[in-house]
Amino acid sequence: MTQPKIRIRGLKKAFGEKKVLDGIDLDVMPGTGMVVIGGSGSGKSVLIKSIIGLVTPDSGVIEIDGEDVLKASRGRAHELRAQIGMLFQNGALFDSLPVWENVTFGLLAQNKIRRSAARDKAIEVLAQVGLADNVAALSPSELSGGMQKRVALARAIASEPAIMFFDEPTTGLDPIMGAVIDELIVDCVKRLGSTSVAITHDMASAQRIGDRAAMLYEGRVCWTGAAEELLTSTDPVVDQFTHGRAHGPIKMALRR
């Protein structure tokens, strides 16, 4: 049986009295795209941040290629997480650096390329996300929202990561640009053979970029299935969320 690329068991995280993650179990198989959906505050971002090491969980297991990153030494955990690329919700491009330095930042930090070769490498990667070479010299503030997302995607794929995370990749974009970004994501993930995990509220996007889907509710994974089944699921929580119904178990939970 194939070993999951990412295996999560019993992951818990609370902020004060608030239990955000209350025993998450999730497997992401190699080369597949997992989409995580859930209401605002359901812990999707905390889950991703726990995997990439930005948040320290209270308990649980996070394995990458069978190795528990929470028990690994700091150096080994750093090595395991070095194979992760991340596209942040708002791009999170570095304002103080031009586009080319943003794109090659990780490669330069890991000494994978020399500074003199970085600009050419950036232009090569920018081309993969459909951006012309003259964009390389611009500052992030000179770019439109869609272009910033593309640059952020270029930065995420520049080091050809084995695992990629996408935090609401289409948020703030018009439907056409959202579809374009989704296509680029699918294209990049396929070309690199990466495993991907995406958070989204956009059901169309979820079905475009995901093979599998998981729904978070009350700090747990309440449903998993094929991404294409999201809109036809009979699970009442999934059904209410994916169809945006005002009435149902999720609202009941909010009233409690």
Next chain:
Amino acid sequence: MKFPLNMVPALGALVLGTVEFVGELGIFAISGVSHVFRPPYYPRLIWRSLMEIGFYSLPVVALTALFTGMVLALQSYTGFSRFNAESAIASIVVLSVTRELGPVLAGLMVSGRAGAAMAAELGTMRVTDQIDALSTLSTNPMKYLVAPRLLAGVIALPLLVGIADILGVMGGFLVSTEKLGFTPGTYLISTFSHLKVEDVVSGLIKAAVFGFIISLMGCFNGYRSKGGAQGVGAATTSAVVTASILILALDYILTQVLFVK
């Protein structure tokens, strides 16, 4: 009189909050300083921070020092002329500027300019996930963002204060010779005859400490800011206020350590 028991929770929260703040600040400072000495180093960022803290603060520090020296000469004259002690003006100006006013005023001005800018920049990076992005790109944010600024603060402030000392004395010299009737030669002889190396050095030591405090408070408040634009604004205000208070408090402590026998 009964003790107001309802104040106990508030007092407890205040004490706990203060202890938590001091603990966080201490850990942050130790972590930041330790990264100054551990590779990788970022010379480009250190240079950039030196320019931000030192070079771009030069105009405001220079003007402050110049006018302070001028005012000091005038005010000293007003007082000392009543006791026929006008000859002490030069030594009062040079000692006040090098030992006290140069480092303190430069520290306060740089805190308002560069410390605020640091907090705003790091705060914006925090609320827009740029600091998290650094971590995902194999870069330690403490090493990349904080260590270069701490080092630059310690280097830049003494350089600024050295220039401020010269301009402060020059301000006193200009007013004394042009307005108060001193001869240039007499004024300069009086200035340098009372000035000792330790006066200047102790002022520069104060400046290095103040530079560290300004960078530390700018980075600390910016790094832990949250809540969007309002949070960044609060972090910026807090950086300037805490750095200014610490500068004034440490000034007294350092003065006692360095000057009182």
